[in-house]
Amino acid sequence: MGRRKLVVGNWKMNGLRAHLPQVAAIGAEANTHASVEVGLCVPATLILSASEARGGAFIGGQDCHAQDSGAHTGCLSAAMLKEVGATWVIVGHSERRADQHETDADVAAKACAARAQGLKVILCVGESLDTRDAGAALPFVLSQLSASLPQAAAADWLSIAYEPVWCIGTGRIPTMDQISEMHGAIRAALVDAIGADGAHMRILYGGSVNAANAADVFALADVDGGLVGGASLKAESFGPIIAAAAAAG
Numbered sequence: 001m002g003r004r005k006l007v008v009g010n011w012k013m014n015g016l017r018a019h020l021p022q023v024a025a026i027g028a029e030a031n032t033h034a035s036v037e038v039g040l041c042v043p044a045t046l047i048l049s050a051s052e053a054r055g056g057a058f059i060g061g062q063d064c065h066a067q068d069s070g071a072h073t074g075c076l077s078a079a080m081l082k083e084v085g086a087t088w089v090i091v092g093h094s095e096r097r098a099d100q101h102e103t104d105a106d107v108a109a110k111a112c113a114a115r116a117q118g119l120k121v122i123l124c125v126g127e128s129l130d131t132r133d134a135g136a137a138l139p140f141v142l143s144q145l146s147a148s149l150p151q152a153a154a155a156d157w158l159s160i161a162y163e164p165v166w167c168i169g170t171g172r173i174p175t176m177d178q179i180s181e182m183h184g185a186i187r188a189a190l191v192d193a194i195g196a197d198g199a200h201m202r203i204l205y206g207g208s209v210n211a212a213n214a215a216d217v218f219a220l221a222d223v224d225g226g227l228v229g230g231a232s233l234k235a236e237s238f239g240p241i242i243a244a245a246a247a248a249g
């Protein structure tokens with residue numbers, strides 16, 4: 001479908017100014033693989049300096065509030081992220097759904113708020129191990145997707161990340177068949193929900209992506225790239241993942 005591969009690092013609560021050389025090195029890797037869109041979602045404290053060091057990579061935030069401003073101590077609006085250089089933001093990461101009790105409706109509202117500021121959005125979905133073991137992964141993820149999907153969802157500003165919770169930071173990944181099945185089901189659900197544009201929306205896989213498994217994952221039909229945690233913290237581990245996406249075309 002001509003979908004450009006998208007590979008995004010999620011630094012989570014990692015990174016101080018001392019790590020900015022890694023942003024520059026990853027930005028340089030991005031420049032050598034221009035066929036791939038590369039980004040880094042860094043802690044909010046690093047967005048400004050990372051956006052000055054970013055090279056060919058875009059810089060994003062890891063969450064935003066659904067409101068533009070107000071009495072929400074400790075929260076950041078999409079406008080605030082944008083002002084310091086973010087062009088993308090992740091919403092609905094499973095760690096926020098678990099730790100901050102974010103609901104599907106919260107996630108949809110955050111995505112809309114980001115869109116209103118002109119930010120591009122990665123919306124995360126994924127099942128727990130219990131749900132997977134109960135044989136309910138597919139219906140769970142599809143229902144989470146449908147309830148989290150923002151109004152006016154469109155491929156030019158929204159991407160989906162399938163991140164099974166049991167694969168995040170565990171070194172485990174689903175089988176290639178399981179990833180294919182889920183991405184195919186998400187693709188069909190997107191086309192169902194938003195029409196033909198759903199065929200253009202990028203669907204990323206996330207959860208223990210590394211240099212050893214990236215080529216196999218990125219070769220799957222409906223996998224349009226990855227959302228990478230631990231392996232994105234250093235250019236030496238993220239670079240080969242970017243290269244694998246470039247090779248997968």
Ligand SMILES: O=C(CO)COP(=O)(O)O
Pocket residue numbers: 010093163167168169170171206207208209227228229230231
């Ligand atoms: O949660 C993730 C990215 O958002 C995945 O993290 P890991 O790549 O460290 O498993």
